[in-house]
Amino acid sequence: MDHAYLGAWMMIAIIFMIVVGTAIYFLPSVIAYSRSARNxxxxxxxxxxxxxxxxxxxxxxxxxxxxxxxxxxPAPFFPAPAPPTLTSAPAPIAYCPQCGQSVGPADQFCSHCGHPLQQ
Ligand SMILES: [Zn+2]
Known part of the structure; x- marks a missing residue:
């Protein structure tokens, strides 16, 4: 084994150590990147x-x-409240366009002034 041969292997060994050392050095960053870490x-x-x-x-x-x-x-500790359904929601309040009094949503005519209501 002559000197040049040994020197080439030394160079390869040094480069290999640098590459492996860099890989080990930045292992935490690689793990953080692969896990899509927030920070x-x-x-x-x-x-x-x-x-x-x-x-x-x-x-x-x-x-x-x-x-x-x-x-x-992350999932919230308490489950989000369910949105109110239409069946449980109170009936919408309608107002007479003539007198402004509240009327039933199914009324055909205003119970206060008799104005016909558009449904
Ligand atoms: Zn009315």
Missing amino acids: FLAIFLLNLFLGWSLVGWLGSLIWALVDDKKEPA
């Missing part, structure tokens, strides 16, 4: 600037794992 940008910045420290790297990794996903939206 992906913050996780990425923490990973980028503090990832060289074990605490920053572990912090961004844990954050990426526990961060809420964008989709779907």
Whole structure:
């Protein structure tokens, strides 16, 4: 094994370590991106600037794992109230166009002035 051969393998090994090291370094960002984390940008910045420290790297990794996903939206604790149905809603109040008094919705004529009501 001559010197040039060993040097080439050293170069390949160094490049390989750089690639693998970069991949491990940005693993929290990759996880946050794949999970569509809500705070992906913050996780990425923490990973980028503090990832060289074990605490920053572990912090961004844990954050990426526990961060809420964008989709779907979290379900509300209490179920939303059902919209009122037409059958349970009170009858709409109609007013006579002649005298302004309230009349029944099914009335043909106003009970106050006898004005014919348009249905
Ligand atoms: Zn009337």
